[in-house]
Amino acid sequence: MDVTVDVVGEDTHELTVDAETTYADLVRETGWSPQEVTVLVDGTPVPEDQRVTVDHVTILRLIKGGSQRA
Amino acid sequence: MECDKCGRDAVMNAAYSGAHLCETHFCRSIEKRVRRRIREDSLIPRDATPEDPERWVIGLSGGKDSVVLTQILDETFGNDPRIEMLALTIHEGIEGYRDKSVDACVELSESLDIRHELVTYEDEIGVKMDDVAESDPMNMAPCAYCGVFRRDLLERYADEFGASKLLTGHNLDDEAQTAMMNFLEGDVKQVAKHFDASLGSFDDRNEQSEFIPRAKPLRDIPEKEVALYAHLRDLPAHITECPHASEAYRGEIQKLLWKLEENHPGTRHSILAGYEELSKLAADQYRGAGEVTLNECEECGSKTSGTRCRKCKLVDAIHAV
Numbered sequence: 001m002d003v004t005v006d007v008v009g010e011d012t013h014e015l016t017v018d019a020e021t022t023y024a025d026l027v028r029e030t031g032w033s034p035q036e037v038t039v040l041v042d043g044t045p046v047p048e049d050q051r052v053t054v055d056h057v058t059i060l061r062l063i064k065g066g067s068q069r070a
Numbered sequence: 071m072e073c074d075k076c077g078r079d080a081v082m083n084a085a086y087s088g089a090h091l092c093e094t095h096f097c098r099s100i101e102k103r104v105r106r107r108i109r110e111d112s113l114i115p116r117d118a119t120p121e122d123p124e125r126w127v128i129g130l131s132g133g134k135d136s137v138v139l140t141q142i143l144d145e146t147f148g149n150d151p152r153i154e155m156l157a158l159t160i161h162e163g164i165e166g167y168r169d170k171s172v173d174a175c176v177e178l179s180e181s182l183d184i185r186h187e188l189v190t191y192e193d194e195i196g197v198k199m200d201d202v203a204e205s206d207p208m209n210m211a212p213c214a215y216c217g218v219f220r221r222d223l224l225e226r227y228a229d230e231f232g233a234s235k236l237l238t239g240h241n242l243d244d245e246a247q248t249a250m251m252n253f254l255e256g257d258v259k260q261v262a263k264h265f266d267a268s269l270g271s272f273d274d275r276n277e278q279s280e281f282i283p284r285a286k287p288l289r290d291i292p293e294k295e296v297a298l299y300a301h302l303r304d305l306p307a308h309i310t311e312c313p314h315a316s317e318a319y320r321g322e323i324q325k326l327l328w329k330l331e332e333n334h335p336g337t338r339h340s341i342l343a344g345y346e347e348l349s350k351l352a353a354d355q356y357r358g359a360g361e362v363t364l365n366e367c368e369e370c371g372s373k374t375s376g377t378r379c380r381k382c383k384l385v386d387a388i389h390a391v
Contacts, residue, residue, distance in 0.1 A: 033325075033328045033329075033332070034332065035292075035293075035294055035328040035331055035332070036294065036328065037294075038082070038294070038297075038298055038301070044079070044081065045081040045082060045298060045301075045302070046071075046080075046081065047071045047080045047081070047082055047083035047090050048082075048083060049071075049083045049085070050071050050083075060301070061309075062134075062293075062294055062297030062298060062301065062309070063293055063294065063297055063309075064309055064310055064311035
């Protein structure tokens, strides 16, 4: 199955997945870590250990690294 | 995938615990962990009363961590007459970046009706980080100047506002990174200091009379979960990288820990659990050893081991350019 992956504020990827591919796999494919993003399907976050069953997902970056806190 | 608790659609999974939770139960789980940490760290002294309340100053940057901390503290203790809270925001003089996060701070404190104080590097020490990053008289990373200035102003204003404690939004990732950095630098004395300064339960700490004690109620929560909580509750958090961010080593450790967490879920929790235990042992060993007497800086009155504090020396160097 072909999946369109929009990374909010970044780029869009067209990926081919098989029946075993999880959302976490999809995130890794686009070069991000599942630790720094959430995956949205129809605007709602989904657990990343689920298998991909839709042809359009959005990746929302939750963490922008590098800033120092007091 | 269904929520473990109620069967509704799960919005997240935590590989370290195996949990799948829906929005409601995920948010509840976050709030529960923060309240448990506050209880275990004995943040509320037994002798706090409505007549003699505990005063918490919350370091509110407008980023997701401090916004989530402020929201949960207000919801948990906003009506508790034993506790007074105020939010303190520091503007470093970073155009665009900090202006937007100050807007988030103002929006949040207005919605919660919590007292909010804003202090700026420009008014307090006569510098803006945009200019410091440009001139860089000491040939250091911008974060090295900024950290000194921020700590100085947080401490000074927490003191001025009569804080019993200074609460910050450090999360599990922040603390696991700091633990790893202290390990890898072999800095056991720093590990020991960390315990009394901000890590230990207030039952076990030796109070350091020179400084306002700090606490980090979000330190059990992975950074991603803090951010997801802010997103799900639509809190006014500002998520952008500081344009001067340059902490290369911390960034390297952050990525290393993400990788370890992927392959061995629970690594961050176990690093921090072990680190807390070690820091207590180290504190017992090193307390009082080689401690220097602190003086008041001749320029600004801040605590320093010499005659002039680090902040004043940096400010002098900046103004000399």
